[in-house]
Amino acid sequence: MIEGFVSLGLxxxxxxxxxxxxxFAVVHTAVEKGRAASIAxxxxxxxxxxxxxxxxxxxxQALFAVFPSAATLIKLAGGAYLIWIGIGLWRNAGASRAGRQPKVxxxxxxxLFGLSTNLANPKTAAFAASLFAVALPSGTSIAVSLLAVALVCFISLVWYSVVAVIGSTSPFQRTYARLRSVIMRATGVIFAGYGTRLMLQQ
Known part of the structure; x- marks a missing residue:
């Protein structure tokens, strides 16, 4: 059991x-809105x-196998949302931050940005189900399985918190300020690319 949790965690x-x-959602929030917002x-x-x-x-996944149209609709909606974010980032890349009053x-x-970005990718559910099937033996109790869910959430919390803290530091902010337009356009392309790939995947 311990070996399964170690494998799952890694x-x-x-x-x-x-x-x-x-x-990219966490990094973008950190450099644009600051540490508190990025932690949110x-x-x-x-x-x-x-x-x-x-x-x-x-x-x-079993539900999607019975109702494949539901899986298709969720993929299309999630992909469209990621593309919409990407277009927004690209369009706002040229907007200067100079002279603007800082907003709370x-x-x-x-x-909601972090939540919706994650929920826009239903492939995460398939990945999680596959990991649980490999790492946890059949017949594992619900309590142990929920502990496994807590483990992956904890790992995500720690990793993305580190990303948020680094992204909101002064050196990172200064570098971002110099390259803001390029970084935002690149991030926009990445979001749109993920969304397009999600929509085209079978």
Whole structure:
């Protein structure tokens, strides 16, 4: 059992550490809105992770197998949302920050941004279900399975919190300020690319 949890934790960490929509959502929030908002975005990502992990554990893939149209609709909606974010980032890349009055970051909006970015990728549920099937033996109790869900959420919380703290530091902020237009356009392309790939995947 311990070996299964270690395997689950390592595989989930590797998956979380690979740059994807969640990573770029946290970094973007950190450099644009500050540390408090980026931590709120992290919490949104973690809640989304819990939702998809539970969905994967309770057989969302089996439901999709019975109702494939539901899976298609969720993929299309999630992909369209990621593309919409990407277009917005690209369009706002040229907007200068100079001379603008600083605004108090919306913690709730940052949380929803992290949550919706995570929920826009239903592939997370399939990945979680696959990991649980490999790492946990058949017949594992619900309590142990829920502990596994808590483990992946904790790993996501720690990793993305580190990303948020680094992204909101002064050196990172200064570098970002010099390259803001390029970084935002690149991030926009990444979001749109993920969304397009999600919509085209069979």
């Amino acid at each position: 595989l989930w960490f590797v998956a979380a550490a690979m740059p994807g929509p969640n990573f 975005a992290v919490l949104g990502v973690v809640v989304g992770t819990a939702a998809w992990a539970l969905a994967g554990f309770f057989g969302l 970051p919306s913690i709730g909006r940052a949380f």
